[in-house]
Amino acid sequence: MIAIIYSKLYASLLSTFYRERLPAIFFKFQFRNVEYSSGRNKTFLCYVIETQGKESVTSRGYLEDEHAAAHAEIAFFNTILPKCESSLRYNVTWYVSSSPCVTCADRITETLKKNKNLRLTIMVGRLFMWEEPEMQAALKKMKSAGCKLRIMKPQDFEYVWQNFVEQEEGEEAKAFVPWEDIQENFQYYEEKLAEILH
Numbered sequence: 575m576i577a578i579i580y581s582k583l584y585a586s587l588l589s590t591f592y593r594e595r596l597p598a599i600f601f602k603f604q605f606r607n608v609e610y611s612s613g614r615n616k617t618f619l620c621y622v623i624e625t626q627g628k629e630s631v632t633s634r635g636y637l638e639d640e641h642a643a644a645h646a647e648i649a650f651f652n653t654i655l656p657k658c659e660s661s662l663r664y665n666v667t668w669y670v671s672s673s674p675c676v677t678c679a680d681r682i683t684e685t686l687k688k689n690k691n692l693r694l695t696i697m698v699g700r701l702f703m704w705e706e707p708e709m710q711a712a713l714k715k716m717k718s719a720g721c722k723l724r725i726m727k728p729q730d731f732e733y734v735w736q737n738f739v740e741q742e743e744g745e746e747a748k749a750f751v752p753w754e755d756i757q758e759n760f761q762y763y764e765e766k767l768a769e770i771l772h
């Protein structure tokens with residue numbers, strides 16, 4: 575019995591300290607908030623879950639399309655959400671390279687309607703297919719279901735860099751180096767999002 579408790583404790587300590595991180599090369603390519611995102615068709619989803627209770631607990635992790643065999647957003651609902659208890663409240667923040675597709679957006683809307691104990695904020699690097707009326711309608715539905723959708727600012731990219739990206743062993747953590755047009759691209763997408771959700 576004690577051995578089981580210890581091994582569980584050990585496993586949870588391991589997952590706290592040695593959780594898997596995103597390779598820097600993926601972050602630099604996939605999260606870059608360029609206006610035309612050709613080749614950047616994977617979704618990386620970094621999540622922060624704050625559980626509200628006697629003691630609030632924060633956990634972090636990341637999901638990607640390829641490993642999950644489903645879009646990363648759906649993978650979150652299929653693998654992470656079932657571990658949440660219906661009696662507790664959860665504040666979840668996602669940092670994703672691009673905003674969800676229509677199917678995922680609809681799933682987000684449904685999930686938020688069903689799980690009133692879940693609050694979801696989605697920070698996105700880029701907007702995906704935002705010119706499509708169907709996409710715009712899906713984002714509006716997400717908003718009315720309570721989802722907060724935000725474009726990542728330069729400081730948000732830095733947060734992801736510090737908390738989710740692999741740092742080389744034995745070296746001091748490398749500082750985040752913003753790309754040249756990071757602020758300009760953020761403003762571009764923020765304006766578009768405001769127009770869609772107004």
Ligand SMILES: [Zn+2]
Pocket residue numbers: 645647674675676677678679
């Ligand atoms: Zn999707």
